[in-house]
Amino acid sequence: MVTTFVGMFLGLVLGTLVAGPAGGVLGIMIGGVSGMLWSTGSSAVLRARQGARLVREQQRLLCMPKGQVAMATFVRDAQNGQWLDVERCSLCTPEGEVGCEKRCLLLMRDTLPGRTHPVERRQPATA
Secondary structure (H helix, E strand, O other): OHHHHHHHHHHHHHHHHHHHHHHHHHHHHHHHHHHHHHHHHHHOOOOOOOOOOEEEEEEEEEEOOOOEEEEEEEEEEOOOOOEEEEEEEOOOOOOOOOOOOOHHHHHHHHHOOOOOOOOOOOOOOOO
């Protein structure tokens, strides 16, 4: 979302400098589209950070290309909650080799916010 607004602002500034007010309006439109494309492209290739703690979570969801309900195991970063990958899918054969486009991962990123792993609370030491 922020990337879209930054693209719109840069398009406004550059368009106004180059072609005046009409160029500014055109720059806003081109900058907004560029910002949306940039944010979509960069979120599609998220990778786990080195040494990050990963959490696996199973979800039932509709596989749009196959039109069937699937049980999929998603991997997410425990610290920031970002959905990173699909590890297993009940509609793939074998289940551990997910060779599709992983549209369900994009669906998860759009519908379920990234959840951080619940913090384990330690009991206070009693003397």
